[in-house]
Amino acid sequence: MTETTARTLPIHRRRLLAFASALTLGMAHAAGVSDKEILLGTHLDLSGPTATGSAMLRNAMQMRIDEANANGIHGRKIKLVTEDNGSQPQMAVRAVQKMIRSDQVFAIVNSFGSGTNAATVKMATDAGVIVFGPWAASAVIQKVAGNSPLLFTTVQNYDSTTATGLGWAIKNWGVSRIGVIYQEGPLGDLMRTGVGMAMKQANLNIAAEAAYKVGDIDFSSQVAKMKAANVDLIFSGTVIRETVGVMSEVKKLNWTGVKVLTGIPGRSSVVTALGKDTVEGLYGIGGWKLHDPATTSDPSAKKFFTDYKARFGQDADENAANAYSSMGWFIDGLQAAGRDLSAEKFAKAMQGVTHEDFTTYTRLGWKNNHAMPELVSIDQAKGGKWVQIAPPTDGK
The missing domain is CATH 3.40.50.2300 (Response regulator)
Structure with missing residues (x-):
């Protein structure tokens, strides 16, 4: 097969060929996964009506990633690619196409908006990309994705x-x-x-x-x-x-x-x-615990708010706390999936990974890839x- 022919194949076909080739060489890695790095993506409203809040989501995710990178994930570091969706579905489509085709991310985490996620989630999961914790109406996103095993929703219905x-x-x-x-x-x-x-x-x-x-x-x-x-x-x-x-x-x-x-x-x-x-x-x-950064007595919450303000010069809001929490759950899934990482192995390992922290009312698990119970x-x-x-x- 020529290089030109390979470039014209649909993205999912190229992924399958790449996976088969890697198996032949005895070194199978998922897209976005190398010996030293796991590449994640997200698309947020960085220029539209919720730009201020979206900046906090990005900051909190990066903070949690940096904490994980201090020790690494089975010898790898996480890198996050952030794209602007402007709260516009068409912008989100372009952003996700870039992340799938050019960046070749392993997963899209904490992407923002019901309309923007509805326009892109099936494209991502059909390409073999994990979609974790989209900020959107979960029932709608699950339906659009055809209840894909690669989609994990955390927003209460x-x-x-x-x-x-x-x-x-x-x-x-x-x-x-x-x-x-x-x-x-x-x-x-x-x-x-x-x-x-x-x-x-x-x-x-x-x-x-x-x-x-x-x-x-x-x-x-x-x-x-x-x-x-x-x-x-x-x-x-x-x-x-x-x-x-x-x-x-x-x-x-x-x-x-x-x-x-x-x-x-x-x-x-x-x-x-x-x-x-x-x-x-x-x-x-x-649907989640609220904490006042100035008065909270929860040690984990206090540490999060203190660290966030020291790094970014402003108080974090509840949305930042939830983005930090969701990224933490995703990182626990990476740990559980092991060194030989693929989308399928992550999805299987994630079924047994529960989550509880300063944002949750109780310990959460998965029912049909949706976070439960909904208290x-x-x-x-x-x-x-x-x-x-x-x-x-x-x-x-």
């Missing part, structure tokens, strides 16, 4: 966690007239499914629904619809800025007789920092911080 959290609220607050404000698209659809699950369990019907489009900044009509229906609980299927927007409208109406509960994407420390007094009293469904807490915004008012539960 928005439907099941919504059902658990809202179910707790119905039972413990005695609410019965429930309204839903949700984002149009996959994220909102998943949360509405979760709302439906909780309502069916409680034998209730939704009193009012109102959608909003990505990018909307005015939520007066949605909240007015909830008020007209005289709901006693608004479930806010919103992300950061939109959660603040909904609470702002509730406060403008001086509507003190309604509770507002937001799902996992809205229960963020950024919401309390951005919303301040506007979000005081807001309830949130939490959620109920928290409330008080004095600019999230305060846990109900311990983690899976609703069972």
